Amino acid sequence: MYLFTGSVIARLSGAIFYGNALFSQILTWNFITSWQDLSYHWARSERAFPLLQDDTIRKKMIITTSVVSACAFLEHVLSMMAATGFDCPPEEYFERYILSSHGFLLNSYEYRLYLGVPIFLLSKFATIMWNFQDLIIILVSMGLTSKYRRLNWRTYCIIKTVKHNKYNQSIKKQVQTWRRLRQAYVQQAALVRRVGDKLSALILLSNLNNLYFICLQLFLGINNEQGPPINRIYYMLSLSWLISRACGVVLAAADIQIHSQSVLPLLQTTCHGCNVEVDRLKTQLKFDWVALQGMGLFSLDRTLLLKVAAAIIKYELILIMFDN
Template identity: 90%
Template sequence: MKTKQQRFKNDFLRTIATVFKAARWFGIPSQGGMTAMCASLIILLMLFALEVTAIWKLARAFGSVIARLSGAIFYGNALFSQILTWKFITSWQDLSNHWTRAERTLADPLLQDDTIRKKMIYTTSVVSACAFLEHVLSMMAATGFDCPPEEYFERYILTSHGFLLNSYEYRLFLGVPIFLLSKFATIMWNFQDLIIILVSMGLTSKYRTLNWRTYCIIKTVKHNKYNQSIKFEGKSFSQVQTWRRLRQAYVQQAALVRRVGDKLGALILLSNFNNLYFICLQLFLGINNEQGPPINRIYYMLSLSWLISRACGVVLAAADIRIHSQSVLPLLQTMCHGIFNVEVDRLKTQLKFDWVTLQGMGLFSLDRTLLLKVVAAIIKYELILIQFDN
């Protein structure tokens, strides 16, 4: 019978692999053979054609520039999101190998986080349910409740994609692919944020197990601080040897965060830019359109709340990596008096000065101070827009 530790080993890697496998249904052919590859290429080409059309319409715009710009940004995000997500998932096999090697740094297996799978399933379910509800409300707000069933499809396309088609340009053979692409684009938008959140949760979970191991070792050392060796999990080690292996585990974990960040950086940049733009847009539209049907006001409030929650979720999940990478430092500084060796000193220096966080291609770090900076930027943006609008 498998032990508890064996049952939960690599729960994160197995769960994230399942999520990536499901991505083949909306344009990311991580698995599925030539059929999934061909379908993904078709979606990619259609998104590219739609984005070119949106930019062309924007360049010739005489009406609502905001609507046309928003449409171009929305589908531009979908196009780049598919490319970058595809690239990241393709590189995941190499990253998972480094992930596994980082867990083997210590001779004794690390304690496993037996809650990570449940947390990932819960997070994925919440993101999927909220995204689905928000999109259904957007469709209801686009058509209203007085739309005859036979006119529903045409009204929805012309209302939600007025930046692409005028009423005299509408044809069913154009409306169907646009309708399908709008669903793919919405899924891509939510999926890119979900990837960042789940990967951040996995990295944080590894730091949590490392910190727990450190706490256990400190506790053991304090009970044997006059001895030159300690007994841990039934094995005897010298203190220097134990602390060296622990420090190397933190080194490898920091290297893993940087390696993942290098692969994920472009997607982080795209996600944060897109979320920031549409939060500002929703706030601006809400300020300038206070009247409207109840369904529109309900959709506005829910859509804005979901945008803000998802954007905060991305930043906070990634910020936890930074917090947990240093959370054991106060414990080392307060509990290791009289338990000094060169490896303990090196570990404290390493944790104090090593900046471990995910970054958006080196332009910004995902930590909690970023939320304050973004809030300040949004307030300035809205004040400027209101001033020019007046």
């Protein structure tokens, strides 16, 4: 990347990188300040229809956070090594890194230590925010998906109970049970939309930012086929990490949409005309689209990955066609 430090691409990429950090900070703070209200509605939905606790969700979130942090740290360390090389004297390392990674801001004759230190700190902050915004979306999606998994498991148990009439429930009690279950799905869908409203701007920012930098890495890879081994290693690992993180955001959020309708086939095959509440639940699950969205422009489902992949392939073909 340092080969393009004085180019228009470098200036544009730098503006997008730091602009993303600024907007990410604002949107993240907005989400954090709204968390008290969101957690109140989240807790209320849990109390309204008690479910078995998910004992694994805490462990999954800790593992996810650790993996994202470790991969982000490794990728950033490699970027610093690629920017300076291995032949850099220790006393010149800081200056070479700043001029290499931020050549769009400073020329070599303009470098001063009092300028380099703030730029260095700001770049680390921007990198942290870039990874943190994706991590927020992934963790919140995991929490919402966990609730749907527990709701679906409760539905399976109710279907099994009704099918075998295990507790000899009256028709009235069965209707009440199904009504409470249907209302729980309504509350969960409302919770997803409430959380999605607060996350939608951050989701849009995250996906646009990831798409741009994936395309940028592909462009730099095409134009830098030759170079030191560390640069090629960094390019492959950085591109792999960008793609993995972007896919992780989409797949984690797409699980919400998948699990919001996963119980519908079982209801349609096993519950024919049980009662009016079952019919209402089936209609509700069939036609109520529940998914996180990016400001109403797109929904985070698995088809989005194919659309983004198609856009990237078109971008690559255009680059190849016009490459001299």
